[in-house]
Amino acid sequence: MIHLLKEVGRGKRGARDLTYEEALQAAASILGAEATPAQIGAFFIAERIKMESVEELEAFVKVSREYADRSFLHEGIDCAGPYDGRKSSFFSTLATAFVLAAADLPVTLHGTPSLPPKWGITLSDILAAKGITGPALAKDACIRAAKRTGVLYVDAEEWCPPLKHLRPIREELGMRTVLNTAEKFVDYSHSPYITFGVYHNTVFDRLSRLIMKLDYRKAIIIQGSEGSDELFIHRPTRTYRIENGKASLQIIDPEAYGLDVPVPEIGWTPSEQADATAEVLLGKGDLAFIYQVLLNGAVRLQLADKVRSVEEGIYTCKALLDSRRPWELYSNWLSLLIESTANGDAVSPMVRHASQ
Template identity: 65%
Template structure:
């Protein structure tokens, strides 16, 4: 490990990217804790300064997948948002998951307790607010819920133990590491489609190459609110489509679909209770139009990515119908009941 550290930590001019073989070795030593905490911390900081190469990122994803529990359920879409959570924006991906499931597209959501650098509200916090402690659930129980409802929730640190073991080091560092990118690509359900959030547009090309190497059938990289996979509803969103050939920039403009809506002002940050309340309002048809429109746009783009509709416009109409009819709400209620152990699944 010391020899590898010498290569990535020689300073701005002397540091070099590791080869794939070297990267795999470093990732394995870190994930199995054969490297010391000091060495792990030094490696993470050196990589942050140097900036991780595609090969280094791929190696960490490969080793995380090796040490993770994975369970192919049904062909669906992986919604990969930031594990450091959200502070200033609505987590539209959560209600969107039930709209997609109502449309027949299985969804995988995954999360962990909040992490640096943002320390925001996570999907796991929403479940805890609902009285669901997914971290105490057996894997088989989560899979049964997914098979019945189309929505799989994965507590990442339970299904991928190295992430839990490295938490204390990440918390002490207090900043982004290579794991902030890699942990979202474990692909717990073997999904052929992924929608992946990034914070800066400078990483579009690098992440596009990485996702191509990981052989997803189709992917959408989104520069959404707070680095999330959600679309903005009050302005256009920059995305990259990765579909076999050359990745291409695609700007999603809500105004093209008659959905652009100013967001209501919110003085304080978004708590888990706020997120859950608005989620339920959207699914019941009682939310501010901005949040309903955001869910419809996110759902439409994801349905189109997975080939379930012929256009984003068709996807908008599909999502609106599923919200208006109560189909998405029914899936949500069934899912909640099953996750709480109150509803018998056949």
Template identity: 60%
Template sequence: MIQLLKEVARGKRGARDLTYDEAVLAAEAILTQEATQAQTGAFFIAERIKMESVDELEAFVRVSRKHARRAEGLGIGLDCAGPYDGRKTSFYATFPTAFLLAAAGLPNALHGTASLPPKWGITLQDIVESVGIPAAGLTPERTLRAFERSGVFFASTEAWCPPLGRLRQIREELGMRTVLNSAEKLLDLGSSPRIVFGVYHNTVFDRLARLFIKLGYEQALIVQGAEGSEDLHINRPTRAYLVENGEFRLQIFDPETYGIEAEPPERTWTPADQLAVAEAVLQGEADLAYTNQVLFNGAVRLHLAGKAESVEQGLYACKALLDGGEAHAAYMSWRTALLEPANAAAAMR
């Protein structure tokens, strides 16, 4: 590890990118905690200054996947990957959108942890805990049971990849973004061929597009969404990169084109508020801006997965599923399964 550190931490002019094989060695040392905390912290800081190469990112993703429990054969069509440092000012449209997609016949995956730096915002796990399940209860078994009933797979990432949990303390102490901020979003715990991936800066579009090609995704949509999330904006155009067939291109998603542009109300969010608004959307009782944002994201994701011939067709399909109550029914099935005591679930088998 010391030799690898010498390569990435020589300063702005002397540092070099690691080869893929070297980066694999570094990732293994860090995830198994063979590297000391000082070495791990130094590596994270050096990479933050230098910026990770595509080979280095791929190595950390593949090694992290190796140390994770990953579900296969579930038919999950889409992985929705937003930032694990959470949100502070925007609505979590991706949460109710997941049940809309499931109702449309597109099983999909969400994932997250307790909040991390640098943003320290509200996370998806915080919202799920507001349903009534403490973090310790978000076991892989509950995830799989709720998915079986609803078509929505929510994973508490540190339960599925324990090495990330063991590295939490050093990440919190550093208080900055590390290479793990990208790797944890790409664990692909549900083994999906497609991903919608949120980014904050458009400067990473090209690098991530090349990474997704190397990782073998059939399709990927890299979205410069709300607070760096995978959620398309509903009050302005959103820049995105579509990656497929070994190529990538810029796309602009403008809600005004579809007549659904709206201005979300300004508000201070709590996890309970996020859950309440998500439930209101699914029940047809939310502010138009939140509802339209869920419809827009649902339509684009259905189109990406080939479940709608166009975004317009996706919008019609999503509205019908909201109005007809199918999306809310999927949510209630997921919620009921999640809250079901483990012994009761075993007795039902």
């Protein structure tokens, strides 16, 4: 590890990108717990200063996948949002997942408790607000719920143990590392489609080249709210669409579909995120949040060739919401997870209320 550190840690002018083979060595040492905490921290900081190359990112994805429990559960779409969570925006991915599942497009969601640099609300926090923690998120329980509903949630630190082992170092550093990108590409369900969120459009080209190497059938990189893979509803969103070995810039403007509305400012808590999700699936939520689910659902359906256009996708998602099928799937999913607790307790009051 020391000789690799010397190459990436020579400062902005002296540092060089590692070859793919060298990056594989570094990733194996770090994820395999062979490198010391000091070496791991130094490598992460040096890479942060230098900026990771496509080959370095690809190596960390490859090794992460080797350590992960990856299942051929269903052929669908992987929604890869930031593991450091949200602070000021609605987590529309959760509601959208059940709209997609109702349209026969299976969904894989994944995450962990919050990480730096944002330390925001994560999907894990929202599920905890519904009483779903610990045994309820065991692999078998999540797979069983996915088979019944079409939505898989992956606790990434359980399915890819090195991520759990490296958490203390990442928390001490308090900044983004190569893992912030690699962990979102583990692809736990071997999904042919992926939506991937980014903060800055400067990474579009680099990540599109990485995605081409990872052999997804189609992908869309979204410069979404708080670095998420969710399209804005109050302004246009920059995206990069990757298919057939090519990447193209697309600006998705909600105004073009009659969906542009102001977004309310909310100081979100996990419980408020959970409540807003339920309200949207019941058709009672704030119009901005409903429109956000419609637009994000439509773009994902179109990416996966379930509809011919975004317009058709919007009508499809609206009809599904009106049918209450996504709500039924969500309620069933919550119940299946909570029923998987090791002590066999009855459904918690919060989940029981959500199912009514």
